Amino acid sequence: MSEPDKYLPDAIETKWRERWATDRTNEPDLDHAVRPLYNLMMFPYPSAEGLHVGNLFAFTGADVYGRFKRMQGYQVFEPIGFDAFGIHSENYAIKVGAHPADLIPKNIANFTRQLTRMGGMFAWRNVLSTTEPSYYKWTQWVFLQLYKQGLAYKKNGAVNWCPSCKTVLSNEQVIGGECERCGTVVEQRVLEQWYFRITDYAERLLANLDDPTTMDWSETTVAAQKNWLGRSEGADITFRASDAASSPITVYTTRPDTLFGATFLVLAPEHPLVTALTTNAQRMDVEAYRAQAAAKDLVSRKVGDQQKSGVFTGSTAMNPATGAQVPIWIADYVLMDYGTGAIMAVPGHDERDFEFATRFALPIVRVVAAVDQDAGTPLTAAYTDVDAGGHMVNSREFDGRTPLDTKAAITEWLASRGTGKKTVQYRLHDWCISRQRYWGPPIPIIYCDVCGPVPVPEEQLPVELPALDDFRPDDSGVSPLARHAEWYFVPCPTCGQQGRRETDVSDTFLDSAWYFLRYPSSELTDRPFDRDRTRTWLPVASYIGGNEHAVLHLLYSRFITMVLHDAGMLDFEEPFRKFRAHGLIVKDGAKMSKSRGNVVVPDQYIDKWGADTFRTYLMFLGPFQEGGDFRDSGISGPRRFLDKVWDLVTLASHPDCRDAEIRREVLIKWHQTKRRVAEEIEQLRYNTAIAALMELVNVLREQNCAERRLVSELVQMTAPFAPHFAEECWERLGHSSTIFDSAWPAFDAALTLEDTITIAVQVNGKTRGSVTVPRDASEATVRAAAEAEPAVAKYLGGELKKVIGVPGRMLSFVVGG
């Protein structure tokens, strides 16, 4: 007698990996899809360390969904690629003394091996890397489209400079005043940089977030984007300077209602009017203060818990409401890059202005009083409530009205006199895209002394990144590419005279802001994306990724898509119809980090348990959208589950196994499970879907049931989680084509209902017993059964006041006495 076949993950996984590759199982026909479904996950940066467990968790979750949808009859396109340009790759290369052009291919090879091994349903034919000239040619093309529309421009201004990475950073890449990549405190520098006019799109970027027909996104991500866009409504108000020669000063405020309480103005130190407003007596102080503010790094400038500082300019301006002359100050708590760079200070009703006024002994006037206060109630702190039922005071004809009311009224009154208007402000800034680094796509612009900046003609793309041995950045604020003379000097495309190339490269986030458009057309060399393919596959049906990109990648991608839509190149303006943010994996209750030494490297677990067990464990350890705690001890559970399924398959595929009558309770559990698992996978509730499968397996084992039809469907339901395993079982059950072309098991709704139900019985809110009755029993029957139950009856002594029944669930008696 031969040993029964044991479940050997290694052999099975190798077998199916090879077969999928040979049969091109995972690659849909991109030109002829009847029910296309674009299943996207955020492409990884191919680090030297390899895929970590967080990547694998995210990719597996996305892959489970893709495989499930495929079994529901969709042609699923599940591409993968590598986001290999950028500071991260370059910094690492510098650290280990290598060249990124040598390192990246090795890292990509390693990632490819790992991604294949995890069993992702990847369409490898369409793999892409942002570092390939065939890809970044089109990244440069995207830049040119923005340039053509006037949405790419060069501007001299204060920028975030990372002294360690020696490059500028976008606002989105500065986290709490530190460089997103290396954690170094960012400095302020004044440099000429390329920007994209994303602020022109702020309103649409915000409005679409609330449009459920184009965007079904995780609420946390929507909230983060709204927060970042930072819309606020207020008014621009103009103050005339006392010196008639000076230009008027326009301030932005969200509290025009408090205009009567504006006792001074504050300008940002960089404000262009400062020089003109400064009197000779104050000039030295003002210049000293401006120099000091310019030297401050952004952290100490922006962190607000320190003492306020500032200097008087010597000038005054007229408050348009009171007619009073108010002093004009400069202070670095007012930021040049928000609003108009100038504020009207209302110390009575703004905490920062209160602090400033107190420090410099400036007048504080109350203009809003709370319900139990009047105009004379002293202010010991700024009173900032707007909708707490307060009323205006010291505001002439507006006295007695509510602040909200007054806001609109004063704005109108100012508008009628031409000294103010209603405005909307966004916190979003234009996207600074130039980087003084080597490892990225060169910005395709040529400077000519005759013609000025000239875009590189599209037919001359790509502007290839030259091989450069010394690619290290320096402090000059100029990219290393400037050191390569042969590359740097180039004829002007317009006049043919010698010109110079733009030496900055573009931000990595531009590479990833359009990659989803490229995937379906990745083999086409003559266009970035094919019109028909794009119509078929986009917008993306399901996108899964980390919330750390809520305001970076996801916002930029939306912006670029809108721009291309407006240029008539895309039919849609939102790229991702559905987005779900996955949770984070922690290890033994603590965040994974290199310094803590608790980073989980997946390879060793896959070696030990197999990819299928590892995938199933990752999906079981917690709710996918919340993440969970990775504990080595937990992996054996999912493995035991697969072993049990394997045993059932072995029994069911035995030639002596005959279709048998299935016991009714098993039948019901079977159909209930089919309903539950499909519902839960659709909602990415993988942990409970797996739990439902485990329950079914436990019932089958208790009931000694290895009926072939039923076991086949059980295997189908495990397939998204354990794809190689399921293929092997499926073959052993006698099927010849891939399980992923089989139809997801349907359930019979009538068979999901139990014949008898157990109803809880409560007396005065406490559960005192339960009765088991036929499913369709009337309330009277249930009540009679309940009253006959001794455990219930003994509490029913008093006067019966009420009986509440919830059909199929419970019956509640309310008795008095």
Added chain:
RNA sequence: GCUCGGGUGGCGAAAUGGCAGACGCAGGGGACUUAAAAUCCCCAGGGGGCAACCCCGUCCCGGUUCGAGUCCGGGCCCGAGCACCA
């Protein structure tokens, strides 16, 4: 400070306002084994009782309800994001 999440056994976690703790891990007991591993069976929130049973229990305080882990108000703690944004 503001905006999101979250707080349930020893642990990871389940629970359309309706019997809290499904499923799994670790644990205890037993079977098989010369033995161990693997596997199988049983127990398992806390407390009390010989037992049938009883009491307590989802961060805290209050409310709504016949009934609250779930809804409402207030607070505490943890995590994430934003932060002198006028």
